[in-house]
Amino acid sequence: MPTWNEEAIRRALKLYFIMGSVNCRSAAAPAEVLREAIRGGITLFQYREKGAGALTGEAMLALGAELRDICRASGIPFIVNDDIELAIALDADGIHIGQDDAPADEIRRRVGEGRIVGVSAHTIEEARKAIADGADYLGIGPIYPTSSKDDAKPVQGTRLLEKLAANGIRIPLVGIGGITTANAGEVMRGGADGISIISAIAAAGSPAEAAHELLAAVQRP
Numbered sequence: 001m002p003t004w005n006e007e008a009i010r011r012a013l014k015l016y017f018i019m020g021s022v023n024c025r026s027a028a029a030p031a032e033v034l035r036e037a038i039r040g041g042i043t044l045f046q047y048r049e050k051g052a053g054a055l056t057g058e059a060m061l062a063l064g065a066e067l068r069d070i071c072r073a074s075g076i077p078f079i080v081n082d083d084i085e086l087a088i089a090l091d092a093d094g095i096h097i098g099q100d101d102a103p104a105d106e107i108r109r110r111v112g113e114g115r116i117v118g119v120s121a122h123t124i125e126e127a128r129k130a131i132a133d134g135a136d137y138l139g140i141g142p143i144y145p146t147s148s149k150d151d152a153k154p155v156q157g158t159r160l161l162e163k164l165a166a167n168g169i170r171i172p173l174v175g176i177g178g179i180t181t182a183n184a185g186e187v188m189r190g191g192a193d194g195i196s197i198i199s200a201i202a203a204a205g206s207p208a209e210a211a212h213e214l215l216a217a218v219q220r221p
Contacts, residue, residue: 004077004094004116006172009137012077013174013194015215017042020049021063023202031066033207038074040211042201043194045071046096048081064090079118084110094118096139099126104133118174122153124163131171139196140164142177143187146198158190165191184217194218 004012017037024033034045047067049060064080068090071078079094080087084107087095094116097107104117111117119130120139127138142155161173175187176196184195195218197211204210 012044018046025203036207040208041215046079137172144178146178161190181217
């Protein structure tokens with residue numbers, strides 16, 4: 001397992017693709033969507049198997065293993081959402097947790113050293129607590145309205161990103177929620193190191209083209 005220093009994590013966050021089987025609204029299987037997204041330039045992948053109709057048990061594990069192997073073959077970090085046992089079973093590169101989960105230091109003790117631990121934060125207090133607990137990066141959002149998460153918090157634009165920067169908080173940050181090619185630049189200018197995407201890639205007619213366009217928007221001055 002590679003060593004994830006801060007700079008490596010910043011680079012990996014550039015175009016962060018999140019997907020589970022329920023997010024693939026076209027006929028394409030999740031594995032093909034992921035392969036296309038990798039061809040388009042994603043820099044990190046999170047397996048998030050949640051929502052109505054989500055896989056469970058052995059089926060969830062089997063899909064996770066397939067997606068992990070695709071990532072490994074392409075050198076893409078593989079993160080698991082919110083499931084410690086699944087992250088360990090899949091030998092994931094890391095785990096992403098929310099505010100309702102155990103603190104980052106406890107999560108790290110359970111998954112072991114050397115794995116990335118990301119935490120969702122919606123206020124500067126949550127951000128500071130996550131950092132104190134040893135989070136490697138923060139997911140900030142929802143930046144814009146999103147339909148990808150049933151439990152999304154209130155939309156806050158880039159305010160928290162800007163507030164974190166103004167308070168000297170330099171942990172790697174990724175924006176999430178309703179991000180498109182049209183507004184990705186605003187998120188980056190707000191202080192994010194990258195953008196998290198679900199439906200804009202997973203539900204696209206061509207995930208490869210969508211990822212390519214999003215990466216270009218992120219890299220645009």
